[in-house]
Amino acid sequence: MTDNLDEASQRLVGAAYAVGAYVLWGFLPLYFVLLEPTGPWEVVAWRVLLSLVFYVIAIPIVGGWPRLRAVLRQRRLVLWTGVAGVLIYLNWQIFLIATLTGHVIEMSLGYFINPIVTVLLGVTVLREHLSRLQWVAIGLAAVAAVVIVVGYGSFPWLALGVAFSFGFYGLVKKHIGPSVDVLSGLTLESLWLAPLATGLLIVVGATSGLTMGSAGAGHATLLALAGVVTAAPLMLFAAGARRVPLTVLGIAQFITPIMQLIIGVWVLGEPMPIERWIGFAVVWLALIVLTADSLMGRNRLRRGTVENSTWSDRGEDPAQRPASRDT
Numbered sequence: 001m002t003d004n005l006d007e008a009s010q011r012l013v014g015a016a017y018a019v020g021a022y023v024l025w026g027f028l029p030l031y032f033v034l035l036e037p038t039g040p041w042e043v044v045a046w047r048v049l050l051s052l053v054f055y056v057i058a059i060p061i062v063g064g065w066p067r068l069r070a071v072l073r074q075r076r077l078v079l080w081t082g083v084a085g086v087l088i089y090l091n092w093q094i095f096l097i098a099t100l101t102g103h104v105i106e107m108s109l110g111y112f113i114n115p116i117v118t119v120l121l122g123v124t125v126l127r128e129h130l131s132r133l134q135w136v137a138i139g140l141a142a143v144a145a146v147v148i149v150v151g152y153g154s155f156p157w158l159a160l161g162v163a164f165s166f167g168f169y170g171l172v173k174k175h176i177g178p179s180v181d182v183l184s185g186l187t188l189e190s191l192w193l194a195p196l197a198t199g200l201l202i203v204v205g206a207t208s209g210l211t212m213g214s215a216g217a218g219h220a221t222l223l224a225l226a227g228v229v230t231a232a233p234l235m236l237f238a239a240g241a242r243r244v245p246l247t248v249l250g251i252a253q254f255i256t257p258i259m260q261l262i263i264g265v266w267v268l269g270e271p272m273p274i275e276r277w278i279g280f281a282v283v284w285l286a287l288i289v290l291t292a293d294s295l296m297g298r299n300r301l302r303r304g305t306v307e308n309s310t311w312s313d314r315g316e317d318p319a320q321r322p323a324s325r326d327t
Contacts, residue, residue, distance in 0.1 A: 014243025018252050021237035024229075026259025029107070030267070031229055032099045034222055038211040040096035042204045043226065046212065047092060048197035050227025052190035058231075059183060068184040077180055078188060084172045085189035089196065091165040098158045104264035105272060109148075110162030111257035112283050115250065115290055116141045117167040125171060133293035140286035144279045151275025182238040186231070250294055254287070 035043055059065055071077050098107040116137055122128040130138075149155050176185065204210055213220050241249060261280075264270045 010243045011245075011248075014240045015248060015252070016240075017236045018240030018244060018249055019255065021233040021240060022252055022255035023259070024233040024236070025256040026263075028095075028229070029099045029104045029260055029263050031222075032096060033268070035219070035226075036100065037215060038219075038223060039204070039208065040093065040100050041200050042210060042212075043096050043100075043223075044089070044092050045197040045200040045204070046223055047226045047230050048089070048190055048193045049201075050224065051230040052187070052194055052227070054227040054231045055183060055187040055190060059187065062183065064181070064183050067181050068187060071180050071184045071188065074179070077176060080172060080176050081180065081185055081188035082192040084169055084176070084185070085192035087165055087169040087172060088189060089193050091162060091169060094158055094161040094165060098162070102268070102270055103158050104260055104268055105270045105276070106156055106159045107162055108257040108260035108264060109156060109280065109283065110159035111166075111260065112254070112280070112287065113141055113144075113159065114163045114166055115253070116283075116286060117163040118170060119290065121167050121171055131293055133289050133296075137286040137290040137293070140282055140289065144282035144286065147282060148276060148279035151273075151278065182235070186234060251291060 032043060038046075059068060071081075095107060098104065098110075119130065119134055120138055123130055145156065173185070180188075201210065211219070212223055265272045
């Protein structure tokens with residue numbers, strides 16, 4: 001229905017979808033805390049299997065079977081969805097361990113530094129060239145890690161695990177590109193993980209016992225919603241990403257770690273000594289630098305596009321225009 005809207009309305013709707021996704025992700029720590037006494041391994045297993053059920057139900061509703069069959073005929077794409085599945089499983093598992101062991105603040109740090117990790121992966125894996133400001137942002141992130149390790153006395157393993165697992169997941173999704181639509185990709189990722197999730201439930205059931213159905217009807221209902229809670233923000237994000245510029249998504253993504261930090265400090269009462277505040281402040285400075293560089297780069301690109309269009313309208317070759325003073 002939104003396809004008939006003009007461009008401005010499309011962007012507004014897309015921004016609303018994206019913000020909705022990030023807000024839901026921000027609330028996830030509270031949802032998972034409510035699932036206690038269910039442990040992180042059982043929660044992730046149910047999350048994988050129930051989200052798969054959700055996708056299988058959604059595919060015929062949106063007419064997605066032809067797209068899924070087209071992907072299945074390409075072995076390379078299917079294998080890449082398996083790699084993506086492993087990476088998102090690692091991200092979810094670290095996320096759950098952090099949430100259910102009192103490390104929500106550290107997890108929020110991971111999502112704060114994720115954009116910086118993404119830039120770093122662009123250099124080391126894709127051989128991209130960084131601007132000076134991007135190098136400054138990476139340097140500030142390294143300083144923040146040193147401050148937290150020295151001042152707080154612990155290495156942020158969980159934060160780095162969350163950041164790098166999601167960073168590599170984004171890298172794989174970028175490699176797959178538009179060849180795999182959102183719903184087909186998520187379905188195949190969950191399908192790859194289904195045997196692992198089933199094995200986890202068997203191990204948990206044989207050791208500590210499964211909590212599904214044993215902790216009351218309310219708890220069972222909340223746990224059964226794990227699939228919807230997993231899939232809903234992903235679908236909102238996908239709908240928003242098609243309609244808004246990357247700069248909007250880049251700025252909106254900070255909603256999630258800000259909410260997680262607030263929940264960790266003021267709702268769950270996790271310790272936040274001055275050393276952590278200083279480390280977080282340095283990370284925020286790095287993000288400001290990175291965001292400023294992104295906005296300036298977009299403005300330069302837009303200005304170059306306008307100049308090319310002007311020269312083309314005159315019937316002249318844009319390649320022959322005088323060099324800009326900005327270069």
